[in-house]
Amino acid sequence: MRALFAGLPPRALVVLVIVAALLLGAPLMVDAYVLSVLILCLYFAYTGQAWNIMMGFAGQLSLGHSLYVGLGAYAAAALFVHFSVNPWLGALAAIAICTAAGLVIGFLAFRFGIAGVYFAILTIAFSEFTRIGFDHWTWLGGSGGFFLPVKERGVTDLATLRGPPVMFYYAILALTVGALALSRLLLASRLGYYWRAIREDEEAAQALGIDTFRYKMIAVGLSAAMTSLAGVFFAFYYNNLFPEQIFSMGRSIEIILGPIIGGLGTLAGPIVGAFVLTPLADGITEIMQLLGIDTPGVKQVFYGVCLLLVVVFLPHGIWPAIARRLGFAPH
C-alpha cells in the first residue's frame, strides 16, 4: 500500500481522491446512457493500460492486441455456453490461453530477432490469421457470431456475471484500478527499470547484463494476460462476439489510441487518453444527430482530424502536458 502512493505530491493525491470518489459515485449520478459511455471509457483505459506495459514500458510495439481480447472473450464464452463453466474459472482459462499465445508470439519474434515495425506486423498477422480462423470455426458460430444467453438484466448475479450495467461498471472500474496499481508497482520495481532500459536502448541493456529476451517475454505474457480479462468482460457485457469485430485490426488500433494520445509510458496516460477519446467519438455522434447529418464517415473524419492534431502538436501525448501545468512531478 505504502509503495503505491510513495512519492506522489500532495496535490496529486487530492486529485486522485476526487477522481476516485467521482468514479465510485458515478452510477448514482448519471443516466443509463452516460453510464454506458463510462463503461466504454474504462474498458479502453484498462486495455490501454495493459498495452502500455508492453509498448510504453518495454518498448515492444504490438498492433495485434485484439488477438488477446478475442481469444479471452471466446475462451470464457465458449466454456460458459458449451460446458456451463463458471465465468470466473473461464477467466482463468482465458488468462492461460492468452498468456500462452503471447509467449508463443514473443518467443518466435524475439528468438529470431524481430523488432520494431516487423514485430508490429507480425502481431497484426497473428491476429488477422486468428480472425479468419474463427470466421470458419462453426463450433464457435463462425462468422455468424457467437451469443451468450441473455437473462433478465435486473438481477445481479456476480457468480455467473449476469446482471445490470452497474455491476459491469464496477467490474471494469476494479480492473482499471487494479491495472493502474500494478503498473505503478511495476514501474518502481527492478523489472520496470529493466523494461525501460530495454525500451531506451536494447543493446546497451544487454551489454549491462540484462537478459532482454526474458524481460521482453515477461512484458508480452503479462500484457496478454491482462488484455484477456478485457475480453472476458467484453463477452459477458455485450453477450455477442463476431470474429470480424473483436479480432479486427481496427480494434487493436482503438486499444492503442488511448495510451498514445494520453501519453505513452506514463501511468495516467492510458486513462486520460481513453476518457478523452471515447466521449469525443460519442459526442461527435450526438452532435451529428442534432445537426441531422447522417452521412456515413463524417464522424470518423472528424475523429481522424483530432487524432492528427494531437499527433502533430502534442507528440508526447496529453497527460505530460497537463501534468506539467498542474505541477505534478513529470514522470
Added chain:
Amino acid sequence: MPLPLDLVANVVVAGLLAGLVYGLAALGLSVIFGVVRVVNFAHGEMMTAAMYLAIVLVGLTGLDPLVAAVPVGAILFVFGYALQRGLINPFVTRPEHTQFMLLVAIAIILVNVQLMVFGPNARNVQVDYALDSFEIGPLIVDKVRVYAAAAAVLAAASLFAFFRRTLVGKSIRACADNYLGAQVVGLNVKRLYALTFGIGAACVGAAGCMLLLLVDVTPVQGPAYTLLAFIIVIVGGMGSLTGALAAGVIIGMSEALAGLLIAPSAKSMVTFAILILVLLFRPQGLLGRAG
C-alpha cells in the same frame, strides 16, 4: 477428388497476373520505406482513393482505366509529394509509433472521406473487353488480367529504369544508402524524400487503376490492401524492388490456389501464414539483403 490440371493451371495463371498488379502496389510501399524509412500505413487507403478517382475520370471522359492510370498516377504523385513535404517530413526522425499514429490518422481520414463522397456500396468500371479471353492451348486467360498485368510490368520497368538511369533516381538511391553522405554532397534530401513519397503514391495509384479491371472497390477495403502491400513487401524484402514484384506474384498465386483448394474466404489466411513463416525464417525477405 483430384482437381483437373487445366483448372489448376488456369487459376495459377490468373493469380500470377493479378499478383503482378499487387506487386506494383507493393513496390510503392517498398520505395517509400526503402528511402524515407517511414512505413506508409495509409497505402491501401491511397489505392482505393485512386480507384475512385479512376472511376470518376473514366465516367467523365470514357478513357480506358489503363489509360486513366497515367493522370491518376500523376494526381497521386502530387498528393504524396505534398503529404510528405507538409505533414510527414518532421516525423522522419521520430519514433516508429509516432509515425504510425500519424499515418493511421491520415488513413482514417482518407477512408471516411471516400465513404462520405462515394457511399459504402461497391463500385466498378465497365470495359467492353471485360468478358473476352485469350485461349492458349488449354489455358483460358481473361483479357483484362493480361492487360492489367502488362501495364503493371510496364510501370515497374519504367520505375527500375528511373532509379538506374536518371540522375534524380540515382540521388534518391544515394539518400537511401547514406542519409548523411547525401546531405554532405549537397543533395536536397527533403525534396528527394517528397519526390520518393510521390513516386510511391503514383505507383499505388497506377496499380489501383489496373486492379479496377479485376475487382470492385469499396472504401472499407483500404486497410486490407494496406496489409496486403505490407505482406508482399516483407515477403519480398523491404527495399528490394524485384523482391516486391516476385512476392506479389507469389501472394497472387497462393491466394488464387487457396481460394480454389480451401475456400475463397480463407485465402488471406494462407497469405498471413506465408508472412509469419517468412518473418520467422527469413526476416530480411526472400530477396532482401541480410542485416
